[in-house]
Amino acid sequence: MDNIESPIVLGVSLKLYLDVADTMHWAQSVSKLTRTHPAIAQGRVRLFVLPSLPALPAVKDAFRGTPVSIGAQDLFWKDRGAFTGAVSGTDLRAVGCSYVEVGHAERRTIFGDDDETVGRKLAAALRNHLTPVLCVGETEKSDSAQAALETVHELESALTDVVPSDGGHDLIVAYEPRWTIGQTQPASPEHIGRVITELRQRLASDHRIRASSVLYGGSAQPGTLSMLGRKADGLFLGRFAHDPKQFALILDEAAALNNSQLRMG
Incomplete structure (x- = not known):
């Protein structure tokens, strides 16, 4: 999705940083912000939130009446x-999720999710009408050409078990170079742009995919979106969005970028 008139997509994973009480404080603060922010109300910025599982129903209630979607940080590949x-x-899906994260580096390194597992989980998400947020990214720091090759291969592996459906599937890809996760700064805009261009081309050629967005997510923070422009379709945020005030800055940044692109168009 690289049309300048398309909404900017922001996703926030709360991981396991916040307990349930802190999660609810965050959700109530951000919910209040989204109810009054024109970019959200007008659909120029699309937001989804992935809380920890115990907090999921309460977070969904906190965002009731807003355009914000809720999802989970993982799923199993079997239904029963x-x-x-x-x-x-x-x-x-039954408790109101619209999204689910698949393939994050922490799931791979800590819990042992390999390419086969990620592919099965992706297929399970689509089978249950959930939009997967598929995390991909090179393991070691390298030049952008090598990073693109490794990341596209990871995408293709994840899509192995996806079967065609009437109308096609929706998919979000979060490009997160693993060497940037937990660091103070993201990768360079040139590096990110090269890899995301290759990911977009691969997605555009897949007849099984109806609509896709490619987000950037490695140490994304205030300033990252302005740095990237429309090299990415948005951001997949972690700890830098866990402070509602910092998230508000990112939301304002997304709205400003969207406005400037519309004027240019």
């Missing part, structure tokens, strides 16, 4: 069965 501790896409 003897899978202790697992959460299915069927149940996530």
Whole structure:
């Protein structure tokens, strides 16, 4: 999605940084902001939030009546069965989720999710009418050409189990170079732009995908969106958005970028 008239997409994963009480304080503050912010009301900025699982129903209630969508940070690839501790896409959809994150680097390194597992989870999300937020990104710092090759390969692997559907699937890809996660600064705009261009081209050629957005997410923070312009379709945010005041800055930044692009168009 690189049309300048398309909305800027912002996603926030709360990971496990906040307890339920702090999560609710954050959700109530951001909900109040989204109810009054013209960019959200007019659809020029689209927002989704991924809280921890125990807080999910309460966060959904906090955003009731707003255009903000809610999702989960993971799912299992089976819908039913003897899978202790697992959460299915069927149940996530039933409690009001619209999105689910798949393939984050922390899931890969800490919980052992490999390419096959990520592919199964992606297919399960689509089967249950959830929009996957697929995280991809090179492991080590390298030049942009090598990073693009590795990242596109990761995307293709994740799409292996996806079956065509009438009308096609919606997909969000979050480009997160793993060497930037947890750092103070994101990758350079030139590096990000090269990789995202390759990802967009690969997605555009896939007949199974109806609509896609490619976000940037490695240490994304206030200032990143202005730096990138429309090299990305938006941001996938972590800890830098966990302060409502910092998130408000990013939301204002997205609105300003959208306005400037519309004037140029």
